[in-house]
Amino acid sequence: MPSFATPPVLPQVIGFDTATGAVTPVGRMIACRVTDLVGLCADETARRYMAEAGDPVVYEVVSSRVPETSGELPQSVTTIHPGTIGGEFHFTRGHMHTRARGEVYLGLTGTGGLLTFDGRRAVWVAMAPGTIGYIPPGWAHRSVNTGDEPYRFLAVYPGDAGHDHAWVAENGMGHRVMRGASGEPELAPFPRPAAGSR
Ligand code: M6P
Ligand code: ZN
Numbered sequence: 001m002p003s004f005a006t007p008p009v010l011p012q013v014i015g016f017d018t019a020t021g022a023v024t025p026v027g028r029m030i031a032c033r034v035t036d037l038v039g040l041c042a043d044e045t046a047r048r049y050m051a052e053a054g055d056p057v058v059y060e061v062v063s064s065r066v067p068e069t070s071g072e073l074p075q076s077v078t079t080i081h082p083g084t085i086g087g088e089f090h091f092t093r094g095h096m097h098t099r100a101r102g103e104v105y106l107g108l109t110g111t112g113g114l115l116t117f118d119g120r121r122a123v124w125v126a127m128a129p130g131t132i133g134y135i136p137p138g139w140a141h142r143s144v145n146t147g148d149e150p151y152r153f154l155a156v157y158p159g160d161a162g163h164d165h166a167w168v169a170e171n172g173m174g175h176r177v178m179r180g181a182s183g184e185p186e187l188a189p190f191p192r193p194a195a196g197s198r
Contacts, residue, residue: 023064023077026062029061030061031060032057032092033058034051036058039169041085042188043086043087058081058091059078063075063077069159073158078153082110088177090144092144093168095140095163095165097162098162100137101161102158104134105135106133107132112144113133116135116141117175140173142173
């Protein structure tokens with residue numbers, strides 16, 4: 001028998017409601033509002049205005065109860081609500097794994113993508129229902145909703161991957177995903193000049 005750092009969980013069914021995105025039984029739950037994106041948006045003035053004017057939820061994460069420990073494969077379902085902040089499509093904070101670990105995403109509803117960045121190169125991975133997105137070790141990742149509906153995806157990652165959000169706050173994600181004049185996503189280099197400075 002292999003040895004485990006913590007007692008392993010039993011084989012189990014994890015309920016998933018495709019209509020609502022609910023996971024049963026549920027573990028970690030996160031609701032990220034505009035307030036929580038301080039320092040991460042292209043247009044800080046627009047972000048602050050939206051935070052003061054209702055502070056809507058930008059995205060929610062629900063996880064199963066599979067623990068974030070070595071050897072396990074925890075899962076989470078993220079729903080990014082449609083919208084923009086200063087012309088920038090709604091996005092997750094983004095993180096780098098603290099260990100060299102990959103991650104697999106499966107698109108469930110809506111359209112969006114994965115903005116990935118290794119500190120030098122930024123790669124956009126377009127996602128739609130049924131798309132499998134792969135993030136190799138050493139690539140920071142941020143998800144973006146580029147459509148008009150909720151963008152939802154399943155993530156499966158090694159339990160000892162770790163979430164380093166500070167890496168993204170310090171290094172950015174290489175590019176940002178802005179809403180173009182026709183509503184289409186446009187990748188803009190980061191940092192982007194603040195609105196009105198050109
Ligand atoms: C996915 C996974 C989670 C992550 C979530 C939100 O569901 O990668 O591990 O927590 O997206 O991303 P972030 O933590 O960067 O806000
Ligand atoms: Zn991750």
